[in-house]
Amino acid sequence: MTTETAPTADDPILSPAEVSAMLGGVPVATLKRWRTERTGPVALHIGRHVRYRRSAVESWLDEKDREAAAWMAS
Template sequence: MARSLPDRFLTPTDLADLLGVPLETVYQWRRKRTGPRGFRVGVHLRYDPEDVRSWISSLMDQEGAA
C-alpha cells in the first residue's frame, strides 16, 4: 500500500478515502461482511488499522492465487 495507515482507529470516511472508494462501498462491505472487520464505539463505527492491513493482505493473497 503506497500510503501508510494512521496509528489511530479509522472512521468509515477515513477508510473510503484511504482506499479511494465511495463511502457507500464501505457500508456495503460491512453489510455483506466482505470488508475489514469493524467495531462500534457507541453509535460510531471504527476500524483498527491492523485489521485493515490484514484484510488488504488477504485480498492480495487471493489475487496472487487466482
C-alpha cells in the first residue's frame, strides 16, 4: 500500500547518486535492480535519465518503516 502525495514545485528531483546518499550509501546498482523488480521508490524517466522525486523516496521509506513496525509487532 503506497500513499503518494501530489508533487509540488518545491519537490526536488534527485539523481540516483543523490538517492543513494539519501539512503545511506545504497549502491546505485541496487537502485537499478529495485527499479527492474519494481520494489524500490518510484522512478521517473526523463529522456534517458532516471530521476526520483524526493517525496516518492520519502513515501517509500515511510512504507518500509510501517512494514518493519508490523513485522516487529507480530
